[in-house]
Amino acid sequence: MLFYSYVLGRHQLSERALPIRPDDIFVVSHFRSGNTWMRFLLGNLLNLEGPISFDSIERISPDIYQFRCRDFCKLPSPRLIKSHECFDPRYRRVIYIVRDPRDVAISLYHFLRKRRAIDDGVPLATYASEWFIRGTGSGVTWREHVGSWIANPKSLPVISRLSQNHNCIHELGLRDLGACGHGRQFLLVRYEDLLVDPFGGLARIAEFLKVAASEQQIRSAVERSSAVEMRKLEERDGDRWILARGTRQDINFVREAKSNQWRTKLPVESVASIELAWGGIMELLGYRLSTSSKDLDLLSDRTPEATCE
Amino acid sequence: MLSRLGFVINYALGQDIAGRAVARFPDDVFLVAYPGSGGQWLRRLVANIMGPNCPVTEANVLLRVPSLYDASRRALMKVPRPRIIFSHESFDSECQNKLVYLVRDPRDVAVSIYRQHWCRGSAKEPMRIEQFVSMCFMRTDQYQGGWAEDFSGRVRENRGFFYRSRLKEEFLGTPASWGENVTSWLGARGDDPKSLLRVHYEDLFFDAETVLLAISEFLNLAFSAETIREAIRVSYASLSEGKPEQPGEWKTCLPSSSVHEIESIWGPVMSMLGYPVTANTDCANQPSLS
Numbered sequence: 150m151l152f153y154s155y156v157l158g159r160h161q162l163s164e165r166a167l168p169i170r171p172d173d174i175f176v177v178s179h180f181r182s183g184n185t186w187m188r189f190l191l192g193n194l195l196n197l198e199g200p201i202s203f204d205s206i207e208r209i210s211p212d213i214y215q216f217r218c219r220d221f222c223k224l225p226s227p228r229l230i231k232s233h234e235c236f237d238p239r240y241r242r243v244i245y246i247v248r249d250p251r252d253v254a255i256s257l258y259h260f261l262r263k264r265r266a267i268d269d270g271v272p273l274a275t276y277a278s279e280w281f282i283r284g285t286g287s288g289v290t291w292r293e294h295v296g297s298w299i300a301n302p303k304s305l306p307v308i309s310r311l312s313q314n315h316n317c318i319h320e321l322g323l324r325d326l327g328a329c330g331h332g333r334q335f336l337l338v339r340y341e342d343l344l345v346d347p348f349g350g351l352a353r354i355a356e357f358l359k360v361a362a363s364e365q366q367i368r369s370a371v372e373r374s375s376a377v378e379m380r381k382l383e384e385r386d387g388d389r390w391i392l393a394r395g396t397r398q399d400i401n402f403v404r405e406a407k408s409n410q411w412r413t414k415l416p417v418e419s420v421a422s423i424e425l426a427w428g429g430i431m432e433l434l435g436y437r438l439s440t441s442s443k444d445l446d447l448l449s450d451r452t453p454e455a456t457c458e
Numbered sequence: 459m460l461s462r463l464g465f466v467i468n469y470a471l472g473q474d475i476a477g478r479a480v481a482r483f484p485d486d487v488f489l490v491a492y493p494g495s496g497g498q499w500l501r502r503l504v505a506n507i508m509g510p511n512c513p514v515t516e517a518n519v520l521l522r523v524p525s526l527y528d529a530s531r532r533a534l535m536k537v538p539r540p541r542i543i544f545s546h547e548s549f550d551s552e553c554q555n556k557l558v559y560l561v562r563d564p565r566d567v568a569v570s571i572y573r574q575h576w577c578r579g580s581a582k583e584p585m586r587i588e589q590f591v592s593m594c595f596m597r598t599d600q601y602q603g604g605w606a607e608d609f610s611g612r613v614r615e616n617r618g619f620f621y622r623s624r625l626k627e628e629f630l631g632t633p634a635s636w637g638e639n640v641t642s643w644l645g646a647r648g649d650d651p652k653s654l655l656r657v658h659y660e661d662l663f664f665d666a667e668t669v670l671l672a673i674s675e676f677l678n679l680a681f682s683a684e685t686i687r688e689a690i691r692v693s694y695a696s697l698s699e700g701k702p703e704q705p706g707e708w709k710t711c712l713p714s715s716s717v718h719e720i721e722s723i724w725g726p727v728m729s730m731l732g733y734p735v736t737a738n739t740d741c742a743n744q745p746s747l748s
Contacts, residue, residue, distance in 0.1 A: 163479045166629035218627075235551045236642040238634035289551035293646040297549040300645020302637055302723060306730040309644045330637060330723070331597060430648075 164234055167213055172227040174358060175240045176210070179294040180233055180287050181256035182248035183340040186406070188231055189374035190351050191244075194362055195229065200373045202382050203390035215391050235289060236297035241333055244354060245298050248340035249436045250291040251411035251423055254281045256404055261286045263400040277419035282426045292427045295434070299326040299337065308430065321433060339435065341408040347371045376406035412439075425449055464623025472532030477630040478547055480526055485540040487677055488553045489523065491560035492639045493546050494570035496659040499693075499702045500560050501525075501544045503662075503670060506689035506696075507681050508542075513696040527630055542677075548634040549642035556652075558673055559643055562659035563733045564636045564720050565708035568595045591716040596635065596723060637724040640731070658732070660705040666690045 176191065178184040188210040192201040196209050207215060210229040232240070254277040261267045266286050267276065276286075284290035300308050304326050307319045329335040336357045343350040348371055355362040362370075372378070380403045387393050393402055411420060421440045424431065425448050428438050438445070468474040489504065491497030505514040505522040514522060524534055525544040534541070540555075562570075572590045585593070622628055633639055647654040655676040662669045667686055674681040694701070708717065721728065721735040728735055 163626065163629070165478055165632060166627035168627070235646065236549050236634075236638070238548060238632050238638050284551075284554075292648070293549070293551055296648065297551075297642045297646035300641040302641060302725070302727045305641045305645055305727050309649045309730070328638065328641070330641075331635060 164213055164232070165237065168222060169239045169241075170226055170228065171241050173240070174227055174229050174242045174244065175232050176229065176244050176246070177232050177234065177240070177298065178246040178248070179253060179289070179291050181253050181260055182246050183343065184231055184233070184246060185402070186343075186374060186376075186379070187244065187246055187338075188229070189379060190347070190370055191229055191354070193370035193373045194351065194355060194366060195360065202386055203393075204386045207391055212392065233294075235294050236328055238331075242358075243298075243328070243333065243335045244338060244357070245327065245335065246338050246340055246343075247295055247299075247434055249408065249411070250281075250427060250431065251277075251415055251420055251436075252408060253291055254419070254423060255410055255414055257281065257287060259400055259404060260402070263396045263402065265397060273414070274416040274419050277415055278422040282422060292430060296430060298328055299434075301326070301328055301330055307433065310429075319433075323435065326433070344406070344408050347374075376403060379403045379406075421445070421448060461619065461623045461628065464619070465626055468624045469531075469626075472535075473530045473624055474626065475527065475529070475624045475630070476531050476534075477526050477625065478545075478550065478632065479626065479629070480531070480534060480543075482552050482554075483539060483541065485555055486553070487540055487542045487555055488550075488557045489542060489544045489560065490547065490553075490557060490643065491544075492562075492567060492636050493633060494567040494574065495560050495562040496570075496662060496702060497544060497546065497560055500558075500657075500659075500662060503666060503689060503693050504542060504673070506693045507670060507674070507679075507686055513692045515696070530624070545631075546633040546639075547631050548639045549646045551646075556655070556677060557643075557647075558655045558657060558676065560657050560659060560662070561640060561731055563705065563708065564724055564728065565712055565717055565733075566659075566703070566705060567636055568716065568720065569708050569711045570703055571595065587711070588713050588716045591712075591719055596719060637727060640727055663702055663705055 174191075176184055176187050178187075185206075188206055189201050192206060192209045201209055210231055211221060211224065212231045213234070227242075234240075255273065258267070258273050258276045258281075261276075262269060267280075271280075280286055282290065284293070296308060304321055307321055323337055323339070327335040327337045334357070336354065338350060338354065348367060351367050351371055352362075355367065380401065383390075383393075383401060383403050387402060388398060390402075421444070424438045424440045425445050428440075428442075428445060432438060440448075465474060489497065489500060491500065501523045502514060502519060505519045508522050520529055520533065521537065523542050523544050524537055526547070529537075534543075545553075568591050569587070572587050572595075634642065643654070644656075649656075655673065657669050657673065667683065667690060670681075670686045670690070671683065673679075674686065717736060725735045
């Protein structure tokens with residue numbers, strides 16, 4: 150039966166075999182970093198049919214892990230595609246969303262519980278300090294995902310040294326990050342910046358995509374994609390959404406949609422573990438560490454190192 | 459639909475080639491090298507260390523250090539674990555165990571790939587080396603167009619239906635460009651010496667023993683220095699064609715415009731890896747390959 154489906158093109162594509170068009174727009178992120186919110190924002194901005202719902206989102210902005218080959222190839226250009234893949238050179242237009250890993254840990258913990266991938270008995274502290282840092286459950290670590298996408302010839306010399314050094318001095322800004330070589334259009338968006346100013350953020354994205362959107366259109370897309378609206382939509386038709394099928398209905402997909410949750414919800418030891426593992430790259434992305442570099446050096450059981458050039 | 463049907467038959471027989479999508483074991487170790495970086499030489503050396511009394515040939519190197527692009531799914535499953543697998547891929551999160559990453563001066567990589575594929579009389583459209591650098595080596599921006607994408611495109615063109623029907627959706631892998639391959643791996647893993655060992659082709663050429671000892675130690679293979687020396691001797695003795703390429707050939711083979719083109723894009727990565735960029739591009743001589 151499976152073979153029959155494959156011959157007729159009704160199979161699901163493997164992520165890398167996906168036939169890509171040069172004008173495809175990819176919304177890429179690590180898990181739980183605001184990818185669905187971005188799809189709603191863009192869907193509501195680009196779609197003239199009406200407000201996006203969890204029923205229509207997969208048609209408007211397909212998820213590469215859910216779509217059938219034949220249907221995927223039939224979609225009109227430019228396709229707005231969701232992906233959680235690490236660096237793929239075939240993606241030519243990329244909106245990459247990055248989120249503070251300390252918040253990602255909390256959100257991913259609840260999502261994996263929703264998917265029944267982890268038991269309620271596993272405390273958040275254990276998940277964040279051990280599983281999350283090893284990439285257990287998600288298959289890839291936050292560090293690898295982000296590192297594979299933000300590295301370019303200019304930023305690599307700094308990024309590659311970060312794992313060894315918490316006090317790296319450099320002159321890189323957010324604009325210098327991103328796999329933008331060979332004419333790839335790349336936009337790095339911080340989830341936290343989008344939360345603070347969704348209107349400005351979406352306007353910047355529209356400009357990046359060369360979409361002529363009026364102030365009113367952007368404002369309406371932001372309103373239709375607010376956490377409150379999305380929560381209402383999830384309550385209404387979330388159970389029909391392909392991503393939520395078979396998952397626990399007592400845990401919501403749309404959660405708090407806030408930044409800095411880790412300050413109150415993540416145990417100090419877990420925060421220190423994450424900062425010890427990825428502190429350098431977090432600072433590069435503008436996420437200030439709460440553990441002092443002296444404590445991080447004590448935790449890593451080594452003497453403070455000289456700063457890199 | 460015909461190639462899909464062919465794939466179904468190959469899959470049922472275990473003859474399909476999964477390429478990058480191959481099923482991994484958690485203890486798989488990968489040898490990753492961008493095409494033209496001397497990966498085949500490293501692969502041969504490692505294969506000979508694993509069995510110095512029985513030197514590998516072109517055919518049975520596949521059994522000891524299988525490549526993602528040649529071994530069938532069934533053959534890969536038969537390789538004893540822990541498997542050491544050879545790959546050209548850009549960053550691959552499925553490689554969760556240790557990884558040896560071989561790098562080479564991109565100016566030499568360009569010369570090497572050009573020699574292998576583009577200056578032979580058999581190439582469909584022979585092109586000059588500066589054309590190759592501009593139009594293929596430095597590009598991945600065209601859909602399925604640049605040389606790295608053409609890596610699978612080339613397979614499609616040259617290998618015929620029976621080979622193609624062994625590939626799911628005719629997909630083999632995405633090595634990307636030299637710069638993207640390096641930045642994606644080193645960007646993702648950082649310079650973490652516990653998960654990624656970076657080795658240089660130039661060191662392998664001039665002092666293979668030290669490099670192989672480092673690899674052996676990194677992979678906890680516990681091979682003795684004698685085994686390694688014997689493997690190096692056997693590898694040189696069993697070479698059927700051409701010795702490993704001398705590092706620095708770009709100085710005489712690559713036109714200054716191509717050197718400049720490579721350095722202007724990947725200069726910072728090259729400097730970081732210890733391949734100094736030329737202060738001025740006058741030192742490159744006239745091209746001898748064209």
